[in-house]
Amino acid sequence: MRVGVITFPGTLDDVDAQRAVRYADGEAVPLWHGDHDLKGVDAVIVPGGFSYGDYLRCGAIARFAPVMQEVIEAADKGMPVLGICNGFQILAEAHLLPGALTRNHKLHFVCRDQWLAVENNTTAWTTRYDKGAEILVPLKSGEGGYQADEDTLKELEDNGRVVFRYVGDNPNGSRNNIAGITNARGNVVGLMPHPEHAIDALTGPTDDGLGMFLSLLDTVVKA
Amino acid sequence: MIDTVKNAEATPDQEQPYRELGLKDDEYARIKEILKRRPTDAELAMYSVMWSEHCSYKSSKVHLKYFGDTTTDEMRSKMLAGIGENAGVVDVGDGWAVTFKVESHNHPSYVEPYQGAATGVGGIVRDILAMGARPLAVMDPLRFGRPDAEDTKRVLPGIVAGVGGYGNCLGLPNIGGEVVFDESYQGNPLVNALCVGAMRVEDLHLAHASGTGNKVILYGARTGLDGIGGVSVLASETFDDTAGKRKKLPSVQVGDPFTEKVLIECSLELFEKGIVAGIQDLGGAGLSCATSELASAGDGGMHVRLDRVPLRATGMTPAEILSSESQERMCAVVEPANVEAFLEVCAKWDVIATEIGEVTEGDRLVITYHDEVVVDVPPRTVAHEGPVYHRPIERPADQDELQANTPDSLPRPAKDELLALVKTMAASPNLASKKWVTQQYDRYVRGGTVLAQPSDSGMIRIDEETGRGVALSTDCNGRYTKLDPYEGAKLALAEAYRNVAATGATPVAVTNCLNFGSPEDPAVMWQFEQAVKGLADGCAELGIPVTGGNVSFYNQTGSTAILPTPVVGVLGVIDDVRRRIPTGIGAEAGETLLLLGE
Amino acid sequence: MARVVVDVMPKPEILDPQGQAVANALPRLGFDGVTAVRQGKHFELEVADDVDDATLAKIAETFLANPVIEDWTVRRVEA
Amino acid sequence: MARVVVDVMPKPEILDPQGQAVANALPRLGFDGVTAVRQGKHFELEVADDVDDATLAKIAETFLANPVIEDWTVRRVEA
Numbered sequence: 001m002r003v004g005v006i007t008f009p010g011t012l013d014d015v016d017a018q019r020a021v022r023y024a025d026g027e028a029v030p031l032w033h034g035d036h037d038l039k040g041v042d043a044v045i046v047p048g049g050f051s052y053g054d055y056l057r058c059g060a061i062a063r064f065a066p067v068m069q070e071v072i073e074a075a076d077k078g079m080p081v082l083g084i085c086n087g088f089q090i091l092a093e094a095h096l097l098p099g100a101l102t103r104n105h106k107l108h109f110v111c112r113d114q115w116l117a118v119e120n121n122t123t124a125w126t127t128r129y130d131k132g133a134e135i136l137v138p139l140k141s142g143e144g145g146y147q148a149d150e151d152t153l154k155e156l157e158d159n160g161r162v163v164f165r166y167v168g169d170n171p172n173g174s175r176n177n178i179a180g181i182t183n184a185r186g187n188v189v190g191l192m193p194h195p196e197h198a199i200d201a202l203t204g205p206t207d208d209g210l211g212m213f214l215s216l217l218d219t220v221v222k223a
Numbered sequence: 224m225i226d227t228v229k230n231a232e233a234t235p236d237q238e239q240p241y242r243e244l245g246l247k248d249d250e251y252a253r254i255k256e257i258l259k260r261r262p263t264d265a266e267l268a269m270y271s272v273m274w275s276e277h278c279s280y281k282s283s284k285v286h287l288k289y290f291g292d293t294t295t296d297e298m299r300s301k302m303l304a305g306i307g308e309n310a311g312v313v314d315v316g317d318g319w320a321v322t323f324k325v326e327s328h329n330h331p332s333y334v335e336p337y338q339g340a341a342t343g344v345g346g347i348v349r350d351i352l353a354m355g356a357r358p359l360a361v362m363d364p365l366r367f368g369r370p371d372a373e374d375t376k377r378v379l380p381g382i383v384a385g386v387g388g389y390g391n392c393l394g395l396p397n398i399g400g401e402v403v404f405d406e407s408y409q410g411n412p413l414v415n416a417l418c419v420g421a422m423r424v425e426d427l428h429l430a431h432a433s434g435t436g437n438k439v440i441l442y443g444a445r446t447g448l449d450g451i452g453g454v455s456v457l458a459s460e461t462f463d464d465t466a467g468k469r470k471k472l473p474s475v476q477v478g479d480p481f482t483e484k485v486l487i488e489c490s491l492e493l494f495e496k497g498i499v500a501g502i503q504d505l506g507g508a509g510l511s512c513a514t515s516e517l518a519s520a521g522d523g524g525m526h527v528r529l530d531r532v533p534l535r536a537t538g539m540t541p542a543e544i545l546s547s548e549s550q551e552r553m554c555a556v557v558e559p560a561n562v563e564a565f566l567e568v569c570a571k572w573d574v575i576a577t578e579i580g581e582v583t584e585g586d587r588l589v590i591t592y593h594d595e596v597v598v599d600v601p602p603r604t605v606a607h608e609g610p611v612y613h614r615p616i617e618r619p620a621d622q623d624e625l626q627a628n629t630p631d632s633l634p635r636p637a638k639d640e641l642l643a644l645v646k647t648m649a650a651s652p653n654l655a656s657k658k659w660v661t662q663q664y665d666r667y668v669r670g671g672t673v674l675a676q677p678s679d680s681g682m683i684r685i686d687e688e689t690g691r692g693v694a695l696s697t698d699c700n701g702r703y704t705k706l707d708p709y710e711g712a713k714l715a716l717a718e719a720y721r722n723v724a725a726t727g728a729t730p731v732a733v734t735n736c737l738n739f740g741s742p743e744d745p746a747v748m749w750q751f752e753q754a755v756k757g758l759a760d761g762c763a764e765l766g767i768p769v770t771g772g773n774v775s776f777y778n779q780t781g782s783t784a785i786l787p788t789p790v791v792g793v794l795g796v797i798d799d800v801r802r803r804i805p806t807g808i809g810a811e812a813g814e815t816l817l818l819l820g821e
Numbered sequence: 822m823a824r825v826v827v828d829v830m831p832k833p834e835i836l837d838p839q840g841q842a843v844a845n846a847l848p849r850l851g852f853d854g855v856t857a858v859r860q861g862k863h864f865e866l867e868v869a870d871d872v873d874d875a876t877l878a879k880i881a882e883t884f885l886a887n888p889v890i891e892d893w894t895v896r897r898v899e900a
Numbered sequence: 901m902a903r904v905v906v907d908v909m910p911k912p913e914i915l916d917p918q919g920q921a922v923a924n925a926l927p928r929l930g931f932d933g934v935t936a937v938r939q940g941k942h943f944e945l946e947v948a949d950d951v952d953d954a955t956l957a958k959i960a961e962t963f964l965a966n967p968v969i970e971d972w973t974v975r976r977v978e979a
C-alpha cells in the first residue's frame with residue numbers, strides 16, 4: 001500500500017501522517033504541493049497544519065496548489081482521500097466535501113482529547129470500526145466549526161454521510177456535532193480531529209486512530 | 224541627506240540625539256574615542272542599541288561571570304557550547320546534541336500582548352535554529368498581576384493567544400510552562416519563552432563570519448519599520464525640515480509564523496546540504512546585532528551593502544535599516560562556491576535571499592549605502608566590548624524584618640476548618656488548573672511529545688529509533704526569592720531539577736531567565752547578585768552547568784520592582800522515553816504511596 | 822493604478838461568533854445601544870488599470886470569499 | 901436604528917502577513933495586475949438612533965481597533 005502524504009508550505013502534521021501509514025504497514029510517499037503527479041500512490045492524505053499560514057481562510061490558498069488538481073481528479077475517479085484538520089478544510093475549499101469550517105464558537109484554539117462516535121463504518125477509511133464505537137483522539141484547531149446550509153445538512157444526515165460526531169460538549173460549535181464527513185461515494189473523508197496522533201499510547205491519548213489507516217489497508221487490498 | 228563617515232568627519236561638532244537613544248555622556252564620549260570622530264547616524268543607532276542593557280548585559284556581566292567561575296571541567300564535559308553563544312548545547316549521547324534557551328519578552332508583551340508574546344516565541348525559536356538544530360518544542364513561563372485586575376484581563380488572554388498562535392502555527396508542541404499570579408506583576412507581566420532543539424553533534428553551527436571572500440546572505444522576511452521606535456529620533460532629525468518628517472513610530476513588531484515555519488524548513492535543508500559556514504538570527508537590534516556579532520566572532524572584517532537589503536517600506540534611512548527589528552530573518556555566511564546552491568534552496572521554499580555583503584580582510588565592519596560609507600567600526604567594540612557597570616549593591620533595610628515575619632504568626636486552622644481550607648487553596652488562582660491556558664496550545668504536533676501539561680516536566684522524543692529523549696522543566700517561586708534571593712534561586716533550581724528527575728530523566732544542564740527590577744536600584748542589584756550566586760552554587764552542588772540564559776531588568780511599575788524572578792530551566796536526558804514515569808497517583812487500586820525526603 | 826475594496830461578511834444565517842463576542846462585550850464596557858454586530862474582512866487591493874470588473878468579481882468570488890458561508894461586495898474607490 | 905460600518909486596517913508601516921499571503925497567491929492563481937493587498941476587519945453595527953458619533957468613535961478606538969498597530973474609519977451607512 002503506497003499512501004501519498006502532501007506537504008504544503010506550513011503543513012505540520014505530515015510527519016505524523018507518514019508515521020501512521022507506516023504503523024499500518026503502508027509505504028508513505030511524500031508529495032510536494034508543487035507536484036504535478038501523484039507518483040502512482042493508492043491513496044492520499046492531506047494532513048494538518050497551517051498551509052500558507054491559513055491567513056485568508058484555512059485551506060483557501062492550498063486548494064489551488066498544483067498537487068490538489070491531481071488529487072481532485074483522482075478523488076473523482078474513486079481514489080481514497082483523507083483530509084485531517086487543515087486537510088479537511090482544504091478538501092472543503094476544493095469542493096471535494098460540502099460545507100465549510102469556521103472559527104470555533106468560543107474563539108479560542110482548542111487542544112484536547114476528544115471522544116468521537118463512529119457513525120459510518122463503510123467508508124474507505126473506517127471499515128475497521130464498529131458502527132457506534134467511541135474513540136478517543138486529539139482535537140487541536142482554532143477553526144473547526146462545521147457549517148453548511150440546511151439542505152446540505154439534511155443530505156449528509158439522510159445518507160449516512162456523517163462519519164464522526166463529537167461526544168459530550170460540542171468543542172467548536174459544529175452543526176449537529178459533526179466532526180467528520182464523507183462524499184457520496186465514501187472514498188473521500190474529512191475530519192477535524194487527529195487520528196494520526198492516536199496511534200501509540202506513548203505519544204497520544206490512545207491508539208484508537210490507527211483503525212483509520214488499517215481500514216485503508218483493507219480498502220486498498222480489496223481494490 | 225545621508226550622514227556618511229565623510230560627513231561625520233567634516234562636521235565634528237554636529238549635535239546628536241544620543242541621550243534620546245539611551246546613551247550616557249561618557250558612553251557617547253567613548254564611542255568618539257573609539258572612532259576618533261563623531262559617529263554617523265547609522266553608527267550611533269548601532270552603538271546605542273548594542274550598548275543597551277538588553278543587548279550588552281552591562282549591569283549583569285560582572286555577576287554572570289560567576290557562572291563560568293563555578294563551572295568545573297567535569298561539569299563542562301558534556302557542554303558543546305555555552306555562555307556566549309546564541310544558546311547552550313549539550314551532548315546527550317548517541318551522537319545527539321540538544322540546545323535550549325529561555326528568553327524574556329516582557330515589555331513588548333505589555334504594550335501589545337498578542338504580538339509581543341508571539342514574537343517572543345519567534346525570537347527564541349530562531350536562536351535555537353541558529354545553532355543548527357531543529358526546534359522541537361517550546362515552553363512559556365508566564366507571570367501576571369491579580370487575575371481579577373483590568374490589566375490582567377487585557378493582557379493575559381492576548382499573551383496566551385499569542386504564544387499559542389505563533390507556536391501552534393510553527394508546529395512546535397508546547398510541553399510546559401508556568402502561570403503565576405502576583406500583585407507585583409500588575410503593570411509588568413513576564414513573558415519568558417523557552418525553545419529546545421536537537422541536532423547531530425557534527426551539525427552544530429556557530430555564529431561567526433570567517434573566511435575572506437565568503438558571502439553574507441540575508442534571508443527571510445523583508446525589512447520594514449518594525450521596532451525602530453527609538454531610532455526614529457534620528458529619522459526626524461534627518462528629515463527635519465522636509466515633508467518626509469516621520470512621526471514617532473510604535474516599536475511594535477508583528478509576527479508572521481508562517482514565514483518563520485518556512486524559514487525553519489529552508490534553514491534545515493541548508494544545514495543538511497552543508498552549505499552554511501556561519502549563521503546568526505536577527506532578533507533585537509536586527510542587522511546591527513547580526514552583522515556586528517558575526518564579524519566580531521569571526522577572524523576577518525565584513526563589508527555590508529545596505530542598499531541591497533530588501534525593504535518593505537519606502538524611504539528608510541541606513542540607521543533605520545540597521546535597527547529594524549522585523550521578524551523572521553536570518554543572516555548566513557556562505558562560501559562563494561555555495562551561493563548558487565544556497566539561493567536555490569531558498570527559491571524552493573519561496574524565501575527571499577539576498578547577498579548583502581562579504582567577509583573581508585582586516586578587522587573593520589564597513590557598511591555602505593549606495594557606495595557611500597555610513598559605518599566603519601571595529602565590530603568587537605559594538606558587539607562584545609560594550610560598557611561594563613559595577614552597579615551599587617545594598618541589602619534592603621527591611622530584609623530582616625521581612626524574614627522575621629514567618630508563618631508562625633499565622634493562626635493554625637482547627638481540624639474542622641481543614642476541608643474548607645483545602646478547597647480555598649485548590650480554588651486559588653495559583654493552584655487552580657491551568658487548563659484554560661494550556662488547552663490553547665498544541666502539544667501533539669509532530670508526534671514526539673511524551674509528557675506535557677500537566678506533567679511536572681515536558682518530555683520529548685528526539686530519536687524515534689532508539690527512543691532517546693529529553694525532559695524539561697522551568698520553575699521559580701518569586702516569593703521565596705524575595706525572602707531570600709540566594710536560597711530562592713537555589714530552590715527554583717532544586718524544583719526544576721526534581722521535576723525533571725521525577726520523570727525518570729537524568730538532569731544534565733541549566734538555562735535561566737533572570738527577571739528583575741531596575742539595576743539602578745541597589746536593593747534590586749543585591750537581589751540579582753544573590754540570585755546568581757545561589758543558582759551557580761546550587762548548580763555546582765548538583766554538578767550540572769548553566770549553559771546560557773537571559774537577563775531582563777527594569778521590570779517594575781514606578782519605583783516598585785517585581786518579585787525577583789530568576790526562572791530556571793533544567794534539561795534532563797532519558798535514553799528511552801518508553802521508560803518515562805508519568806505524573807499522577809494511582810493507575811490501579813492498592814498501590815502504596817511513599818513520601819520521600821523530610 | 823486603482824484602489825479596490827472588497828468586503829467579505831459571514832452570511833446572515835451563519836453563526837458569527839466574533840461579531841457576537843463584540844456585541845456581548847460592548848454593554849460590559851459601558852457602551853449601550855449597539856444591538857447587533859457582525860464581523861467580516863476588509864481587503865484593500867491596488868490593481869493595475871487594465872484589470873476589469875469581471876476579473877475583480879472573479880477574484881472575490883473564487884478566492885477572497887467562500888460563497889458557502891460568506892457574502893461579499895467589490896467596489897472601486899479613489900486612491 | 902442606524903447601520904454603522906467600522907473598517908480596521910493594519911497601519912501602513914506594520915507588517916500585514918495576511919494581506920501579503922493574498923498578494924502572493926493571486927499570481928499563482930492566474931490573476932495578474934494586483935500589486936498590493938492589505939487585509940483588515942470589517943464590522944457592521946446596528947445602533948440605536950441616540951448613539952452619537954463621539955460614542956461610535958470611542959467604541960472603534962478603544963475596542964474594535966488596536967491603536968498601537970491599527971488605523972480605523974467609522975461611517976454611518978443606509979441600512
Ligand SMILES: Nc1ncnc2c1ncn2[C@@H]1O[C@H](COP(=O)(O)OP(=O)(O)O)[C@@H](O)[C@H]1O
Binds near residue numbers: 277278280
Ligand atoms: N542569566 C544568564 N545566565 C547565563 N548566561 C547568560 C545569562 N544571561 C545571558 N547569558 C548569556 O549571555 C550571552 C548573551 O546573551 P544573548 O541572550 O545571546 O544576547 P542577545 O540578547 O543578543 O541574544 C548568551 O550566551 C547567554 O547565554
